[in-house]
Amino acid sequence: MTDRTGPPADPGFPAPPWRARGTLWLSLFTTREPLPLPADLSPLGSRHLLAVLLVRYTEGTLRYDEFAVASPVRRGRRVGLHCHGIRVDSAASLRGGRALWGIPKEPARFSWSEDSVRVSDDAGTLAALRLGPLGRWRVPVPYAPGHVFGRIGADRIHLAGRLSGRLGTGRLGVQEWSGRLPELRRADPLCALALSPARFFFPAGTRQGPAAPALHP
Known part of the structure; x- marks a missing residue:
């Protein structure tokens, strides 16, 4: 049996569900070293993805x-x-991500230009990413899962988010990449997609039982 997580009193962030519109870019890369995962989570495919x-x-x-x-x-x-x-430039999103879904958000600054964005914090640049034009041909996507696993205390939390919009090819490449992030095998992605315009729906999380500590491969 699962039970729904609830926000604390006076949380400083909106109660779920959260609804939003915007643009999502997604690229898949491979890493030089296998990525560590908690023992209660299994990789989909390679640990290098x-x-x-x-x-x-x-x-x-x-x-x-x-x-x-x-x-x-x-x-x-x-x-x-x-x-x-995971980095955000909203204190309310940071607090809500941690308290509602156990997602370890941290603060960052985003500096946008016409075809790139720089993500940085007090320690310096985390990543500089180049953005290409969205593909001319895009297909309507009425529903796509936007699920994330987090952790609150000893419990695994599952956020069963939903996405919809118009999906096509995009470009999200790497210009700079901090050593504080997983080391990439190469700067060019295996594939790059974009959802725009996109709609997002993030409900309350559900507790899925005890979480396990991270295991190094």
Whole structure:
């Protein structure tokens, strides 16, 4: 049996569900070393597979930018992403991500130009990413899962988010990449997609039982 997580009193962030519109870029890379995962999560495919996501939430419950690096994983029949790092420029999103879903968000600054974005914090640049034009041909996607596994205390939390919009090819390449992030095998992605315009729906999380500590491969 699962039970729904609830926000604390006076949390400083909106109650779920969160709804938003914006643009999502997603690229898949491979890493030089296998990525560590908690023992209760299994990789989908190779442990070297890394998803890099960049999102601009421009309308809805909150408006903010987000950068994440994550492993595609499963837990039993459920699939989703396990974040190795996730950065946002909204204090409310940071607090809500941690308290509602156990997603370890950290603060960052996003500096946008016409075809690139630089993500940085007080320690310096995390990543500089080049963005290409969206593909001319895009297909409507009425529903796509946007699931993430987090952790609150000793419990594994599952966020069963939903996405919809118009999906096509995109470009999210690497110009600079910090040593604080998983080391990439090469700067060119295996594939790059974009969802724009995109709609996002993030409900309350569900507890999935005890989590396990990270295991190094």
